Amino acid sequence: MKILLWAIGAVVAGFILLLVAAVLLFNPNDFRAQISAQADKSIHRKLEIGDIHLSIFPTLGARIRQVSLGNAEGFGEEPMAQIGEAEVGVRLLPLVFSRRAEISSITLKDLKLNLLKHADGKSNWDDLSGKKTPAPSPSQPQPRPTNQAAPAQLGKIGSIDISNASVAYTDQQAKKSYALNGFSFSTGSISIGKPFDFKLAFAAVLADPALTADVTASAKLDADASRPIFDLQNLELSVNASGKGVPGGKQQLKFTGGVHYDGDQGSFKLADGKLTLANLVVKTSIDGSGLDGDAARFAGPLTVEGFDPRETFKALGMQAPETADASALKQVSVAAQLEAGKTSARLNSLTVKLDQSTLTGTVKLPDFSSGAVQFALKLDQIDADRYMAPAKRNPVAAPTAADNKPGQGDDTPLPLDKLDTFNASGTAEIGKLKLKNLNLSNVQLKLAAAKGAPKTVDLNAALYGGSLASNTRVTPGARPGLAESLKLAGINAGPLLIDFMGKDYVTGTGNFGLDITGAGRTVGELKRALNGSVNAALQNGAVKGFNLAQLIRQGQAIYSGQAPEKSDAGQQTDFTSMTVSGKITNGILHSDDLAAATPLLRITGAGDVNLVNSTLDYTAQPTVVNTATGQGGKELANLNGVVIPVRVYGPFAQPKYQLDVATALKQQAVQKLTQKLGDKLGGKLGNGNNQKANDAVNLLQGLFGKKQNQQQQQTPPK
DSSP, X not given: OHHHHHHXXXXXXXXXXXXXXXHHHOOGGGGHHHXXXXXXXXXXXXXXXXXXXXXXXXXXXXXXXXXXXXXOTTSOSSOSEEEEEEEEEEXXXXXXXXXXXXXXXXXXXXXXXXXXXXTTSOBTTGXXXXXXXXXXXXXXXXXXXXTSOOOOEEEEESOEEXXXXXXXXXXXXXXXXXXXXXXXXXXXXXXXXXXXXXXXXXXXXXXXXXXXXXXXXXXXXXXXXXXXXXXXXXXXXXXXEESTTSTTSEEEEEEEEEEEEETTTTEEEEEEEEEEETTEEEEEEEEEEOTTSSOOEEEEEEEEEEEXXXXXXXXXXXXXXXXXXXXXXXXXXXXXXXXXXXXXXXXXXXXEEETTEEEEEEEEESOTTTTOEEEEEEEEEEEGGGGSOOOOSSXXXXXXXXXXXXXXXXXXXXXOHHHHHXXXXXEEEEXXXXXXXXXXXXXXXXXXXXXXXXXEEEEEEEETTEEEEEEEEEEOSSSOEEEEEXXXXXXXXXXXXXXXXXXXXXXXXXXXXXXXXXXXXXXXXXXHTOEEEEEEEEEEEEEETOOHHHXXXXXXXXXXXXXXXXXXXXXXXXXXXXXXXXXXXXXXXXXXXXXXXXXXXXXEEEEEEETTTTEEEEEEEEEEXXXXXXXXXXXXXXXXTOBOOEXXXXXXXXXXXXXXXXXXXXXXXXXXXXXXXXXXXXXXXXXXXXXXXXXXXXXXXXXXXXXXXXXXXHSOOO
């Protein structure tokens, strides 16, 4: 036995001595010229090699320095690839006795790779890329000759160390350039079937827009060498980006979590994922399935921890929107269950908290390619006015007629092109809503806005003791169309106008209806094409701003040469009922059925409202009824039955009022004199049966008119 051991030892020693002798006698650098010549012959590239060093024991290894591969023809003189140093070593004894390759280390230093694509699409690596012979199918393994030894099995790798590598890529066709600098990758000991740690770092550079990102990552990798299965544990990724292409000029992104992938099962899992960016913290755990087919699915919880949006805007280098309430937009959080596939995604159990408001519901993207959005949302309450832009500090002067010239702003285009591509549908409910100082409750919104189809919005709500129902329809096209139907029922007009306009111009309980259509691409075109109807009815209210009964008394007094009466009555015209309707034709509203009843008057009226030129011309005709007094003034029994026309005309911004007292008094005088003549002539005047009486009336009216004109010239009404 001892002799056998000595014999084996002698053989091993002899083998080692033989290898050492080979190394000592064989110099690989003598073959550098031949290697370069062969490269020039086969790939037509210039290959330069520096020092080559071989080692035998205890590792069989090679180290090569200063390697340079020339560029393809037509791509310049700069080398395509350069290597400062590359080294690999295999432990000799495990390879000889166990046929197991244990790599002591793999080292690569100072790699430089220059990739270039010309504007014609040709690249400097085209001549190096060739078709590879397809590998044999796993189900039909190629038989190995019986006399051929099995290949050595990979045992373990002591370490991998790549340092200071760089890659530059210029795409002249896309006019883009990228660079990866300072790339480093290092591992600890790698054993097949066991997890190992790794670290990597690099700097990515983008020319346009200017951006530099320093990236570092580390994790523990557990991979199956024979199957497409791996785990990344304790993954930590950090990106520090800066440059003009980065919001705010500088941002830091961090991600932590764990990743598992099983290619055999087509499954994926992201565990305890946490993303931090610009004051945002996003957490998620995602399970994926069906990744080996077309039915890939991902699902899991998604949360955005509470954050201050104003701080996020600041971190992104953006100006936070100004709000009427400085304490608004201070706290937001999001929680949802994510479900996503290859072509669609949805957020279930969505909960968004914005300050004191809570939004819940579902949002769905049924088809990524269409860009459609579907939603079903509920909001408990919100004061939208808090989030509106603040009122201007310097009050703006009241508009004048010059500021509201006919047709001003008519050339303003309507933003309907964007609506044409808008693709959304769904419902939204709001418990309480404050908007433009209006208080609404039980708001229900339904939106149907498919891409390329008419967009419709249905809105229902309770407000000010009544209800609102609205339907808006926009039809895209070369000449977009608009249709609006609005109904207000049982509305308390006074509080509504106070909240909306700051003043209750009209009080009372009423109904309002609007049904219009129009078309056009500008404001002017739309106004000129408006057609439809409008109606309103009010009960037990008042029109604020003037006391019609007092105006009549004052007009009568002035016309009669008396001092106008002084009254403490409020500047409003009370009414028990008021109804009016009208037709809109090509932007002009015509109404001739005004009917209002006040304690003193019965009012009718007719006229036009020109929506195209923003002017109106409307005449109301109050008739004094048989009432002793009205609204705290002297009696007007002597004007009983007399019609007193009141004309409102001019631009919307500065309408004018004209009270025709002269006509009223003329009517009163005619009535009295014709009554007296009737008594003397013994018949009813104006009945067509008494020619003398009719002639007397005509003569009287002519004389009264002349007298009236003379009186007006002497004492014109004020």
